[in-house]
Amino acid sequence: MDPLSDMLSGIRSAGASVSQASLDPPWAIRFTGGAPLTMLTVISGAGSVVLSDGRALGVGAGDTVLVRGPEPFRLADSPASLHRPHRDHEIACLEPDLSCGPEDGGLPNGAPEGSTALLVAAYRATRGRHERLLRTLPPVLVLHEEVEDAFWLDAARDALSRRHLPGGQALVDRVVDMGLVCSLACWFEQEGADAPAWYRGAVDPVTGPALEAVHRSPREAWTVGALAARAGVSRAHFAKRFTEVMGQSPLAYLTEWRMYTAEELLSDPDLSVAKVAGAVGYADPSSFSTAFKRLRGLSPQAFRLRNAGPAPGSGGGAGSTARSEPATVS
Secondary structure (H helix, E strand, C coil), rough: CCCHHHHCCCCCCCCCCCEEEEEECCEEEEEEEEEEEEEEEEEEEEEEEEEECCCCCEEECCCEEEEEECCCCECCCCHHHHHHHCCCCCCCCCCCCCCCCCCCCCCCCCCCCCCCCEEEEECCCCCHHHHHHHHHCCHHHHHHHCCHHHCCCHHHHHHHHHHHCCCHHHHHHHHHHHHHHHHHHHHHHHHHCCCCCCHHHHHHHCHHHHHHHHHCCCCCCHHHHHHHHHHHHHHHHHEEEEEEEEHHCCCHHHHHHHHHHHHHHHHCCCCHHHHHHHCCCCCHHHHHHHHHHHCCCCCCHHHHHCCCCCCCCCCCCCCCCCCCCCEEEC
């Protein structure tokens, strides 16, 4: 499995919010809920995304924006609208049960001329792979596409119409997952040489086969020579190329990925530490515990206890759907 698929395969949103709005200028939205990731697509019109440090990026129809949290950010029809002295009304982009729009409800398929139509998803992330992925992204990224190419829009509209029916939240969660996967995959491809190292490595003819092998079977007793054989190059050439592209040695990457995989497995209380150790390539649980503590600062058991959430349905912990503060339109 390639690294992008492996990272994204472990991502499952829970309690995600998909909302819609059609706004007439002048308008501004302040996102204050602290979501780890907010994804919005401009269906029509245009605006500016303004980060907490004041940096502004213009967006237009078809653009999808991913903003890393938890810092607040603002979206406005123009920077001038951010400085108006009064607030028009409130919306609730991060509340799962409310529409992200003015008091009269959500977004029609056709927005009035001159207005800006938006689809907004508040993404909640709790697992290690997801957080690792987010840390490789810039604070904000913009994927430029034509509206008809942003094909997650139709699925999102359908999810919105069904979200109050049985199974509706699960449908919303999966639509948000699909939107995130599509947007990131396209953005990484567009970025090319500026994409994160692990993505560049995945498409590199030398490092790619080795990364795929590591991600497919982290428990394998990989050596530099064995990974070089996957790429069909010499051990020396492989080690040099891997370090150049990935910024770390092959075995350092292997250990790092094993620890991320272990974090995922430790969230399952039915798996003993010994079974987790074996699943990531350690025959001796003691050796695994030593390596885990060296890299994570605490033992596997302590990590499991620290990250254990309340029983399912209690409303907290990993995957919680706890309420966030609403965004406001001003």
